[in-house]
């Protein structure tokens with residue numbers, strides 16, 4: 016069994032949005048493979064066992080969605096980990112840096128160059144990698160389309176419910192060896208959502224404190240009839256990635272919180288972004304414009320997270336431990 020990681024000093028840059036789509040992609044380290052370029056190379060044991068240096072541990076994780084591809088790149092205290100998982104490669108290396116005085120682990124779900132389509136993201140690898148570092152609260156960012164006038168383009172949104180319309184995604188860690196049935200009435204941790212909402216209020220953000228997110232398979236957008244159907248089913252926003260990420264985080268005992276940004280509307284709300292006007296390029300442009308707001312909101316929420324935060328534990332700790340002890344694939 017090995018859970019090796021490469022740790023190297025990183026350059027930390029302010030989080031840029033891609034000029035169009037950006038960046039490099041994930042790399043790997045196995046127990047047998049020490050990378051020539053890395054500093055502080057460590058291997059053997061579990062990932063968290065290897066990390067004796069507290070600066071390389073994190074209790075908070077950020078999963079960057081569309082538009083959020085890098086954090087901490089130029090920070091002198093940042094480290095970058097290539098984490099081998101039982102499920103194959105993560106979408107990007109994990110960067111651990113300091114935000115609001117706290118150590119935070121970051122990865123970006125589409126890869127740094129946005130080369131991983133929503134239905135092909137290795138959600139299990141990404142989530143397992145964060146859990147293996149000891150992360151307890153995962154804050155993810157998402158771009159979403161609006162199908163509700165209360166969640167109009169330009170708003171930040173803290174979703175509280177999801178409707179899964181994806182198919183074929185590996186959405187559990189408990190499909191081999193043992194079966195566990197995740198309680199999922201509250202996909203997001205209500206305690207984390209309360210913190211996020213009071214923080215967004217305090218910083219004067221325009222935001223919606225609740226929303227039902229419909230998760231479509233992608234990578235295509237919805238037809239007008241689908242969008243109307245989602246709305247009639249109670250949906251407020253549409254996205255392609257919140258599921259199974261949030262369920263997998265819950266399975267491994269991490270509290271989930273999502274900060275969505277409505278980039279467009281799938282219903283004709285008169286903003287010019289519906290139907291023929293909607294494109295990935297439009298989403299990226301609007302994300303770029305909103306990036307300072309999104310980062311500021313994330314930082315404020317992380318500042319407000321209590322150091323003694325304890326996530327809900329819907330799955331027994333020994334079952335979670337068995338998943339985290341699974342041998343990695345090389």
Ligand SMILES: CSC[C@H]1O[C@H](OP(=O)(O)O)[C@H](O)[C@@H]1O
Pocket residue numbers: 079080081082124125133156157158159233254255256257294295298299
């Ligand atoms: C870039 S348009 C569609 C793309 O944007 C959203 O990404 P994410 O959820 O990672 O912020 C949406 O889910 C699609 O993956």
Ligand SMILES: Nc1ncnc2[nH]cnc12
Pocket residue numbers: 158159160161231236237253254255278279280281293298
């Ligand atoms: N309209 C939309 N549908 C699905 N995912 C999105 N991400 C951003 N806008 C979206």
